[in-house]
Amino acid sequence: MHWLYLTVAIAFEIVVAIAAGKAAGFTNRKWTAITLASGATATYFLSRALLTFNVGVGYALWTSVAGVGITLLGALLFGQRLTWRKALGVAAVIAGVVGLQLSGAA
Amino acid sequence: MSSSNRSAANSWLMLLLAGAFEIVYALAVGGSHGFTVLTWSLLAVVFFLLTLWALSVALRTIDVGVGYAVWAGIGAVGAAALGPVFFDEGLTLVQSLWLGLIIIGVVWLKLADRLDTAEEPLDQLRHAQAVSA
Numbered sequence: 001m002h003w004l005y006l007t008v009a010i011a012f013e014i015v016v017a018i019a020a021g022k023a024a025g026f027t028n029r030k031w032t033a034i035t036l037a038s039g040a041t042a043t044y045f046l047s048r049a050l051l052t053f054n055v056g057v058g059y060a061l062w063t064s065v066a067g068v069g070i071t072l073l074g075a076l077l078f079g080q081r082l083t084w085r086k087a088l089g090v091a092a093v094i095a096g097v098v099g100l101q102l103s104g105a106a
Numbered sequence: 107m108s109s110s111n112r113s114a115a116n117s118w119l120m121l122l123l124a125g126a127f128e129i130v131y132a133l134a135v136g137g138s139h140g141f142t143v144l145t146w147s148l149l150a151v152v153f154f155l156l157t158l159w160a161l162s163v164a165l166r167t168i169d170v171g172v173g174y175a176v177w178a179g180i181g182a183v184g185a186a187a188l189g190p191v192f193f194d195e196g197l198t199l200v201q202s203l204w205l206g207l208i209i210i211g212v213v214w215l216k217l218a219d220r221l222d223t224a225e226e227p228l229d230q231l232r233h234a235q236a237v238s239a
Binding site: 020025035036039040044046047048056057058059060061063064067071081085089090091092093096097100103104105 | 132133135136137138139140141150154158162165166178181182185186187189190192193195197198200201203204205206207208209210211212214215216218219221222
């Protein structure tokens with residue numbers, strides 16, 4: 001279950017990143033509301049995931065996989081180029097996640 | 107000149123503060139035990155708002171990619187370092203190294219955004235057009 005909770009938390013964190021950009025320094029009321037609601041939902045599911053994960057491990061997984069998701073969605077949906085620099089970051093995060101899992105921390 | 111230096115220094119101070127708030131937020135979310143422990147839960151809510159506020163103020167002057175990289179890095183390193191202090195948890199050396207790779211990866215990813223943007227203004231323009239279309 002903890003991976004499912006983490007996945008839901010990550011999905012909402014990706015929404016936070018997109019909404020926070022559109023909230024324009026929290027001057028746009030609608031996007032500010034979406035940012036806060038998504039952030040609260042992400043926080044709740046993160047707290048469920050952290051019942052099993054270590055705080056340090058769970059938090060890092062959450063924020064970094066969300067970062068990878070934002071980069072990949074940007075490339076797939078918003079026509080941003082997946083440059084070699086970004087691909088390197090994505091690879092490092094994925095390698096770290098797999099390594100953590102294999103070493104029994106996740 | 108000196109006033110713009112001061113405001114830049116204030117922005118970086120605000121960014122460091124946002125990073126510190128993010129560490130407290132991460133620890134409080136963990137300590138809330140699925141929002142069943144009142145004190146930690148309240149702390150999580152307060153610092154959730156504080157970290158968002160401080161980050162948004164800092165990003166008024168600091169570049170978004172750089173700002174996010176520093177903020178995410180401080181939060182992740184801080185949570186990993188202080189988690190074992192507050193809770194009954196620990197990592198082996200190998201696990202810490204993998205965790206380090208993840209954190210370096212996400213900080214790099216946010217910085218890459220900045221570097222790519224600086225290098226490819228045309229791409230950004232096309233992106234802006236695609237989004238607004």
